Amino acid sequence: MPLLLSRLDLDQVTADPEFIEHGLHLVQEALIGPADPVGGADWPVRLDTDHPRAGVALVAPDDGALLAILAADALAVWRTALPAGLVARYLAPAGAGVLGVRGTGPSAQALVRTLTRALPSLAEIVVDGGPDFAAACGRHTRLPVRHRRAEEVDRLADVLVATGPAGTATARAGALVLGEKPMGPRTPMPWDLALDAVLTGGAVPRPDAHAVVLGGSGRAGGWERAVYAWALRRAWELDLGRTFTLD
Numbered sequence: 001m002p003l004l005l006s007r008l009d010l011d012q013v014t015a016d017p018e019f020i021e022h023g024l025h026l027v028q029e030a031l032i033g034p035a036d037p038v039g040g041a042d043w044p045v046r047l048d049t050d051h052p053r054a055g056v057a058l059v060a061p062d063d064g065a066l067l068a069i070l071a072a073d074a075l076a077v078w079r080t081a082l083p084a085g086l087v088a089r090y091l092a093p094a095g096a097g098v099l100g101v102r103g104t105g106p107s108a109q110a111l112v113r114t115l116t117r118a119l120p121s122l123a124e125i126v127v128d129g130g131p132d133f134a135a136a137c138g139r140h141t142r143l144p145v146r147h148r149r150a151e152e153v154d155r156l157a158d159v160l161v162a163t164g165p166a167g168t169a170t171a172r173a174g175a176l177v178l179g180e181k182p183m184g185p186r187t188p189m190p191w192d193l194a195l196d197a198v199l200t201g202g203a204v205p206r207p208d209a210h211a212v213v214l215g216g217s218g219r220a221g222g223w224e225r226a227v228y229a230w231a232l233r234r235a236w237e238l239d240l241g242r243t244f245t246l247d
Contacts, residue, residue: 001243001244001245002066002067002068002069002243002244002246003067003068003069003232003235003236003241003242003243003244004055004068004069004241004242004243004244005068005069005070005071005074005231005232005235005240005241006071006074006241007071007073007074009071009235009240009241010070010071010074010075010231010235011074012238012240013231013234013235013238013240014074014075014078014110014231016234017117019230019231019234020082020085020113020114020117020118021117022230023078023082023085023114023223023227023230024082024085024086024089024114024117024118026082026223026226026227026230027082027083027086027223028086028195028199029223029226030222030223030226031192031195031196031199032199032200055069055070055071055072056069056070056071056072056075056228057069057070058070058228058229058232066246067232068232068235068241070228070231070232075227075228075231077106077107077109077110077111078110078114078227079215079224080107080110080111080180080214080215081107081110081111081113081114082114082223082227083191083192083214083215084111084114084115084161084178084191084212084214085114085115085117085118086118086191086195087176087178087191087194087195087212087214088115088118088119088159088176088178089118089119090195090198090199091176091194091195091198091212092119092158092159092176093158093159093174093175093176095121096119096121096122096158096159096176097121097122097123097124097158098122098123098124098125098126098156098157098158098159099112099115099116099119099122099124099125099126099157099158099159099161100125100126100127100153100154100156100157100158100159100160100161100171101125101126101127101128101129101137101153101160101161101162102127102128102150102153102154102160102161102162102163102166102169103128103129103162103163103164103166104127104129104130104133104163105133105163107163107180108129108133108161108163109133109136109137109140111161111163111178112125112137112140112141113140113141115159115161116140116141116143119159122143122158122159123143123144124143124144124145124146125137125138125141125143125144125145125146126145126146126147126148126152126153126156126157127145127146127147127148127153128147128148128149128150128153129147130147131147134146134147151170154169154170154171154172155170155171155172157171157172157175158174158175158176159175159176159178160175160176160177160178161177161178161179162177162178162179162180162181162183163179163180164180164181165181166179166180166181166183167183167184168183168184168185169183169184169186169211171186176212177210177211177212178191178211178212178214179211179212179213179214180213180214180215181213182211182213183211184211186209186210186211187209187210187211188210188211188212188213189210189211189212189213190212190213190215191212191213191214191215194210194212
């Protein structure tokens with residue numbers, strides 16, 4: 001029978017540190033491998049997003065049998081967080097110690113978790129969000145967190161990440177800037193293009209000349225399907241969710 005996975009179920013899946021590490025691997029494989037990889041859970045799946053309010057359906061690609069319905073928004077934040085982690089792993093300045101975060105909410109939380117996993121050298125987080133957000137960052141990462149104004153966050157960060165329309169970032173020279181939207185005055189660069197040179201042995205882009213824009217990529221879109229498939233397998237292993245019938 002198919003499985004119904006709520007947001008709480010999927011929060012338990014993504015709380016597993018292996019979720020982030022495996023997700024980074026899947027993003028990289030999508031960039032250097034086939035245009036539409038089908039791995040991630042040792043079997044392919046197909047996404048059906050025709051009814052996003054009801055959830056994301058995973059179906060078997062051969063006969064269309066329904067495998068699971070996942071809460072529609074539970075994995076959405078990882079579409080930006082996982083690419084951000086891979087970019088940071090390859091393009092962050094050596095020995096990066098301070099993560100600057102502009103913005104709050106689930107997307108920012110996922111970015112903090114992913115970036116601190118991707119960069120073990122990070123030793124401090126500076127945020128412009130409120131005390132609740134700062135406390136949550138500390139709980140998730142066990143790192144000291146300071147609250148500062150946005151311009152101070154920009155100045156202190158070795159890696160700066162922003163959610164939403166952040167506008168202008170006055171990051172210091174040599175810092176890596178990541179954003180869900182373009183951030184002036186730096187030239188915007190899509191995340192997959194930023195990684196192209198690294199993964200193909202070409203000229204590595206200067207981190208301080210660009211602001212890496214996160215989000216979907218047509219070239220590497222297959223990794224999202226693989227992440228959903230891996231999450232389903234992990235939910236089975238953890239005995240999460242509930243089965244249901246189609247009657």
